[in-house]
Amino acid sequence: MSVDLTITRFAYTEMGTFGRLLVEGQVLFTVERPWLGNQPCISCIPEGKYFCGPRYYNRGGYEAIEVRDVPNRTHILFHKGNRMHDVQGCIAITSRLGALGGVWAGLESKTAFALFMEHFGGREFALEIARHAPEEMRAVELG
Numbered sequence: 001m002s003v004d005l006t007i008t009r010f011a012y013t014e015m016g017t018f019g020r021l022l023v024e025g026q027v028l029f030t031v032e033r034p035w036l037g038n039q040p041c042i043s044c045i046p047e048g049k050y051f052c053g054p055r056y057y058n059r060g061g062y063e064a065i066e067v068r069d070v071p072n073r074t075h076i077l078f079h080k081g082n083r084m085h086d087v088q089g090c091i092a093i094t095s096r097l098g099a100l101g102g103v104w105a106g107l108e109s110k111t112a113f114a115l116f117m118e119h120f121g122g123r124e125f126a127l128e129i130a131r132h133a134p135e136e137m138r139a140v141e142l143g
Helices: 109-120 135-142
Strands: 005-013 016-023 026-032 048-057 062-068 076-079 091-094 096-100 103-107 125-131
Touching (some): 026 103, 091 109
Antiparallel strands (some): 016 026, 048 062, 048 125, 096 103
16 A cells, blocks of 8 residues: 555653644644554554545534544544544644643644645545654664
8 A cells, every 4th residue: 555644653641642744744743542452432543554535524514534444443533623632533633732721732723634634635545654663763673
């Protein structure tokens, strides 16, 4: 599968799982729930490769992107959100990282989501979700 978009997760915490991606040369960030064994609605999804496509987000009332074929999961969407509590197993897109009410969060989600949808909305694409591994760690893992 040729990958069109990669999310590189760099933080797995009790306050959420955080990643980064590039859209049109701009760095954006993702906010997800913590890893809780891929449990529906309360866990981020497993690292891996997935197909994505358009889907209407009924609760939000707007077009979004669905991550398809996640093992034992359905209705995983990319949508607007800032904190892990804004997503129920989905992926929020944000412009930068910070804190809201003392909780780690992404900021400027509407702006980031608009850019994301301008580039990926209305079409199907391949996604990879990967874990960040510094080069020195990769050498140890491969050696």
